[in-house]
Amino acid sequence: MVMWVFGYGSLIWKAGFNFDERVVGFIKDYRRVFYQGSTDHRGTPEFPGRTVTLEPAEGEVCHLEVREKQYDKKAYLDFFTEPTATTxxxxxxxxxxASPDKKLNVNYLGPASIEDxxxxxxxxxGPSGPNREYLFKLEEALLQFECKDKHVSDLANEVRRIISERELTAS
Known part of the structure; x- marks a missing residue:
């Protein structure tokens, strides 16, 4: 049996399972957003971290079972390797x-400003490390594949700004 899994978050840099082949590409009409709470890897129940999920967004593209237990939906989608491909x-x-339905997904945090x-x-x-590490590794992995994701880069830049500001204040 052949199964393809689309990695759009930490699966990009840390699959956590053996695989036979990796193909770089994207799905259409979805975008990556930091709307999913992480209470088991990058945060705690008292202070959840944020990880990425997908949300439908017409015209957008997104590049690239235990571990994903906080995601309540699976979808089976088309995968493209060329931007102009129709097949x-x-x-x-x-x-x-991760759906926004709080009855099915208690960890969904939803939209907020980039600053928040x-x-x-x-x-x-959390147990897997600081939430910022997840963000920075995702940003780095996307850049290695030459994938531009404005939400991720804007968020990483804002996190770096906050960290720099705190370091200046502390010294």
């Missing part, structure tokens, strides 16, 4: 998605 390179690629999300990321840490 997908792969169909039926499994994607984990950044403040939360700067403070949060």
């Amino acid at each position: 997908p390179a792969l169909s039926g690629v499994m994607v984990y998605i 999300i950044a403040k939360q990321i700067v403070q949060a840490k």
Whole structure:
């Protein structure tokens, strides 16, 4: 049996399972957003971190079971490797998605300003490490694949600004 899993967050740099092949590409009409709370890896129940999920967004593209237990939905989507392609390179690629339905997904944090999300990321840490590390590793991995994601880069820049400001204040 062949199964393709689309990694759009930490699966990009840390799969955590053996795989036979990696293909770089994207899905259409979704965007990556830091709206999912992490109470088991990058935060705690008392102070959740933020990790990425996908949300439908017409015209957007997003590049690239225990571990994903806080995501309540699976979708099977088309995967593209060329921006102008009308036919997908792969169909039926499994994607984990955190829905905004608080009854099904108690950890969904939802939209907030870049500033508020950044403040939360700067403070949060969990068993897998600081929340900022997740953000910076995601940013780095996307840059290595030459994928531009404005939400991720804006958020990383704001987190760096907050960290620099705090270091200046402390000295």
